Amino acid sequence: xxxxxxxxxxxxxxxxxxxxxxxxxxxxxxxxxxxxxxxxxxxxxxxxxxxxxxxxxxxxxxxxxxxxxxxxxxxxxxxxxxxxxxxxxxxxxxxxxxxxxxxxxxxxxxxxxxxxxxxxxxxxxxxxxxxxxxxxx
Numbered sequence: 001x002x003x004x005x006x007x008x009x010x011x012x013x014x015x016x017x018x019x020x021x022x023x024x025x026x027x028x029x030x031x032x033x034x035x036x037x038x039x040x041x042x043x044x045x046x047x048x049x050x051x052x053x054x055x056x057x058x059x060x061x062x063x064x065x066x067x068x069x070x071x072x073x074x075x076x077x078x079x080x081x082x083x084x085x086x087x088x089x090x091x092x093x094x095x096x097x098x099x100x101x102x103x104x105x106x107x108x109x110x111x112x113x114x115x116x117x118x119x120x121x122x123x124x125x126x127x128x129x130x131x132x133x134x135x136x137x
Contacts, residue, residue, distance in 0.1 A: 014045035018123055022047040035062035035070070042123070072108050
């Protein structure tokens with residue numbers, strides 16, 4: 001299955017949190033985070049507590065790990081900056097001295113982006129949750 005197969009797909013409701021198995025206050029869960037172009041949804045698949053925790057983690061990734069990549073490539077965001085970003089701060093180290101310079105966005109190279117690919121999640125294959133690590137999938 002490719003990410004194109006998942007694009008904008010809405011699965012049947014899970015009915016329990018895919019993280020902690022709670023059945024209380026369930027919300028929708030994006031299979032791939034929206035900041036990574038994810039639009040496929042598992043309805044009723046994340047409790048409010050786990051939604052908050054995963055949301056905080058995704059926010060950190062989107063902003064601090066993928067932030068410059070997203071700005072350079074003008075990727076969509078739910079919270080665009082008030083003004084278009086024209087410059088990026090870049091730290092340059094020379095002879096153990098660190099200097100911060102402002103570079104025009106058009107001069108900033110698009111940093112390579114390396115992502116891991118995983119097997120299709122077990123929940124999409126009808127596999128029940130377990131604590132066992134499956135190898136050679």
